[in-house]
Amino acid sequence: MSDSVHGRLPSLKGFITRPPSPALAAYVQRFWWVEGDGSQTFDEQMLHPDGGSGVIFNFAEPLNFDGTQCSLRTLIAGPQLASARLQLVGQVRMMGVRFHPGMGDAVFGIGLDELAGFHDASWPRLGFAHLIDQLAELKRDAQQAVVERELLRRLSASQARRTPVQQLLAQIAAEGGRARLTDLLQSVPLGQRQLERLFRHQVGMTPKQFSRIQRVALVRNQLRTGQPLLDTALACGYSDQAHFIHDFKRVVGMTPGQYRLRAKNS
CATH class of the missing domain: 1.10.10.60 (Homeodomain-like)
Structure with a gap:
């Protein structure tokens, strides 16, 4: 797949990625984490479209997309048609999972034509928000295991x-x-x-x-x-x-x- 926000990794201190398990490799590009404290200065990041989608779990302060503050703790990052700008400030602690283009609908159970941009993952039809409190208490390996179990449970599409x-x-x-x-x-x-x-x-x-x-x-x-x-x-x-x-x-x-x-x- 061509270069994207997740293909060419952000130049952020504290940003790490891990591959999915083999059972999810056809659906998931990668799992990722970002951590940093308020003393760090994060450069503005350009989030370029690649056709993919994902889920973001935010355990710290609100995010800022294109100059607008987003206080949601769990977000669906739907397909983008244009680049967006992300600014991180203060305490930063996030986890995310990025899906290959065309694979998110099998996980979300909803057409991606309804999910362009960023959305509240607590929508009843999406149902990811129930994981946030559990994930906040876990370390990375355990976080990935919990999310992978949830994804595998959802992948029932033909x-x-x-x-x-x-x-x-x-x-x-x-x-x-x-x-x-x-x-x-x-x-x-x-x-x-x-x-x-x-x-x-x-x-x-x-x-x-x-x-x-x-x-x-x-x-x-x-x-x-x-x-x-x-x-x-x-x-x-x-x-x-x-x-x-x-x-x-x-x-x-x-x-x-x-x-x-x-x-x-x-």
Whole structure:
């Protein structure tokens, strides 16, 4: 899968990750933890979309997303269509689990097209909030074990129902969003309208939107190499610079040139 907020790990002191158990590897990218005290200064983190989703358990002070304080202790991080900004202040103690694109709906029991952005995980249909007090008292190994048991209990969806979407998702990701969607849709043994409806339900966005964020992630990787912007645009499958800049700004919130300067300075 292409680079993302969780693919290229945040540059935070106290941030660690662990892989899931083999039984969950097809669904879970990783488990992660962040800890720090009020004396630390945390840089603002850019949370770039990757098509994935996750759950965040916050055991300390409220989080700040795009300048808005979030006091929820348990959050569902649904699929993003644009980059967000996270600012951590004061006492920080969090745990999270990140799902592969297209896998969150099997865990949440709700279509990801209803979960874009950040949501309260105490919704009756989601039901993760009951874990927060138990997890707060445990160490990392025990926390992961508790969450893994909960995830395995939830994974009862039929794989046959999920196969066509997973096939299309894998093809888009393998091409870094550069392949023609019309060609990919024709290669999947399901009607286009039905496939797009299932894709929105399982992934939380349309195939076109997922393709866009995959290609923009590819651009972000290329920009860090320092090659000229036009060469980057062509390498990532853009036929004109206007489309290249429009897509990038729509997802990341800044132009490719501004992003490259920010990456160089940081």
